[in-house]
Amino acid sequence: MEKVYREFVEHFNDLNEVRAEKGLPALPLPSKAAMRAEIRKLAPYHVDAGRRGVSFAKKKYAYIQGKHDPEWPLQLVEMDEWQVSLQTLLQGNPVWEGLGITAKKRLDEEVGRMQLSAAIDVRTKCILAMQLARTATTDLAIATLKMAMTDKSDIAKVAGCDHPWDMAGRIQMVRVDNGPAYVAGAFSTAAIDAGIAVDYAVAGAPYLRGSIERVFSSFHTGVISLFEGRTFTNVVEKGDYEAEARASLTIEELGRALVRWVVDVYHNTPHEGLGGQTPRNCWLSLRKKVGVPLSPNEDAMRACFGITVERDLRSEGIQLYCNKYQSPELQSVRREFRLRKKLRVRFDPDDLGYISVETPKGWLKVPCTVQEMHGIPLEVHVENRQCMLARYGEEAARSAPIVNKALADLRRLADESRARRGIASPVFTATNLAHLDAHFSDDRVRVDEAFDGDILGLDEPDDVGVAGDPEAAGETTTSLVRDTMPFLGDDDDDDDFEYVLED
Template sequence: MSDPFPDEIDEAVWDEACRRADAIRGFLRRHSDSTTAGDVAELAVEMDVSQATAYRLIKLFRAGGTVLSLVDRKRGRPEGHRTLDEKREKIVRTTIKACYLRRTRPTVSQLIRDVQSNCISAGLKPPHRRTIVARLHDIDLQKRAKRRGESNIVKATTAVPGSFEVSRPLEVVQIDHTKADVFVVDEETRRPLGRPWLTLAMDVSSRMVTGFYLTMDAPSRLSTSLCLLHSVFDKSAWLREREIPEQWPVAGLPDTVHVDNGADFRSRAFKRGCEDAGITIEWRPPGEPRFGGHIERLIGTQMGRLHLLPGTTFSNEHDLGDYDSKRHAALTLRELEQYVALDIVGSYHQSIHSGLGRPPIAVWREHEGEIPLRLPKDRRRFWLTFLPEQERTLRPTGIHLFGLRYWSGTLSADVGRSDRRLLVKYDPRDMARIFVRRPSGNFVEARYADVTLPSITLHEAVTARRTLLAKGRREVDTHAIVRTAMAQRELVEAATRKTAAARRGKASSKSKVDDRGWGSLRGVDSSIPVSLVEDTD
């Protein structure tokens, strides 16, 4: 069975794997040439495991290179595990606040002694050292540093706009969203659809745009993930599909991404996908828009270029004047995407950047040989990690998703064998194929059941479906439906009256003949002659 995705791992198990991964990464950096048994013994103490386990974890991490490779395959809490009781939990947190978060900077060892002493005084068993240290890790690093007066840590965890410097490309990439200052039109009708959202990623060192994503949907985990995927992978094929001759040499995993505090950047799947690949996420402090200044300026630049397009909304109502943006809108979403790509690779990358005094692509080329190009070891799995997902039932006809039908010969073996809904991963930019997780745990690629269909985006598929439904509604004869409903109502009312009248008449007749005893049988059974009935009387 294939490995689970990062967001499917139990929280406690994942946190422990992250801690081990950080320790091993540091160990491998310090001992890149050779290691001794003593070095491994020190790492074992740091991770609080045996030396044999330390060797095993190093081997696993070297082979896998991800946090997921260090996750214990036995999911959930260990058998017999119990959380700290409420009384001791309160003592630990109170002691941390009163004794550790102070300007005098007590040591962790002193904190542990204080907690143990307080628990013993209360007649309770002291918690383990690891439990106390784990509670420290629950506190935000910068908040902890501020309370303890650790200015170096505060400075290291605080971005300074305008003066923030990095040593090389892909050390820090900033990502942000904006609503484009232009209306786009529908592919078929050419009627205005609305203003799309643009998600941009930029390398702070070279100021190169590393990737972008354009969509009609509001910012979400999806737009963030697809922008990151575009940023990480080679763009040669992507450019050829859009007939763009210029080069876009940026590719590779960034060391750190700077993002704001939006829910899309805080999603569990996005967070764990980055952690698994060794990408550090740094969130912009709430209420401090000055952070992330590089990407903010880039967005302003890109929006300024869109003001030259038909259908622009400009940046404010004063500039807009009496210009009717919707009426003048001319570009579709695909055309706008191509325009933005052309502007990035053919204009922005080639122009002198005011902060660098040089074109961004020249800075990138200069450092290209120094960039430690990190690519996901399992590219397909990394890609699938960030794609959106749905659950669907496998029918004999295949997988049905957004009105499209998909099939793969491999799925034949699973039809009718299980009632479980299957996890389906899809790329909204290319709905020609999906990836289905079989009951065995492995993913299989499924394509259109009708292989003659061209590739379309999810937006195009949804729009086409809405168009068909709207057309069907227009073809409905509403007057005929109303006339039929009224006729049916009158028919039911007439039938009800007739039945009620017949029942009243029958009840009245029965009441009269019942006074004559057996005479009530007259005429009930037409096969009995009336004379025989009378003779019986």
């Protein structure tokens, strides 16, 4: 106001000089108090628009009608991504580093900022999901949406929480922005398949997702600010503070810190938006009063959020990362239909016990031929395979005693995996799944009838004695072709016979 008044006085004096040249009397100069009074009469919207821009004023004075406020849990969930304002030591599981799943962008890159994908229930203000990753992708968004509908108490237990993280259920609507991770068809398809409506907020209007935007700010002040290596919004605030040099937390430690703060601190702190009630108490009271929609079952979760790959259907079924999946219904497809291309397969990276296969008859649920794979995550399967091959080698790993030990180790690794599970676990994408495909197809060995080779990754030939060499198979090839022929039907076409030999 002082500046405005000085400029006004200068302009007023120039005006009176012009009037004096014309012989007109001078106008009386208004006082500073009068100027202040006039300024205070201006509309706040116009003041902010003039000082900080129209865009700022629109966001500040935007409003949401009360009829859009949800009335029960999971009626409306907001999702977004946030670049964590903390430099983190980029150290991951050495197995996954070796496979390129969590490889650094540059060989000399040791620290960096993580992307946090999160989901919040607007009615109760409970955080339903968090996922940490190097980059924000559609796969990360889908994994977060899936996590929001599952019980996360095991993650809370690993982080040392005193309370469970049991907020979960079927979401009615998810509100997101127009970022590339959400506008991709894969995200909307997964949501719609799960019966979730997707609401895309207007671009440039973060106030339409106010709950998730505010909670990211709370993350920074509540937990991130406690650690060395935090970043700043501008160079003035940063000063001489070297965030990269002060980085002290690994990705896993950051994940545990975020979970501990959310479950034990944020969920149990009175929330202004809930009239002073804590998010956890609000969830519990509404769950008792109006209920919470049940989460989809395992088969529905795999069908909606599973990773999709393409595989051939052969006499031994579907092979996925050295595991075979077989069922009578699946083999009937080979007998009844002439398949000209690979079939689409969906699997849950958290449980390799079953897969879903898209066939001309529709989607089929197919079990793994190895019972021990039920409940085993892909992460554990890969680690077990790496350990066995490194310890025994490909040839030695075919013996029955080692196979039995592998199955026992697999179950132990699964228990250990659950004991260290966190929000920084690998999020599988098309790129790193391609790495896995190449990795699992590296080693091929001779067929051993005493051992199927599913667990250890011994990817044996499908219908011949020696991979890629039918003549070297001798009588084995002939017997396999003869045993397979009844499944080919009565068609006189030789294409099927050649297909068996080629495979």
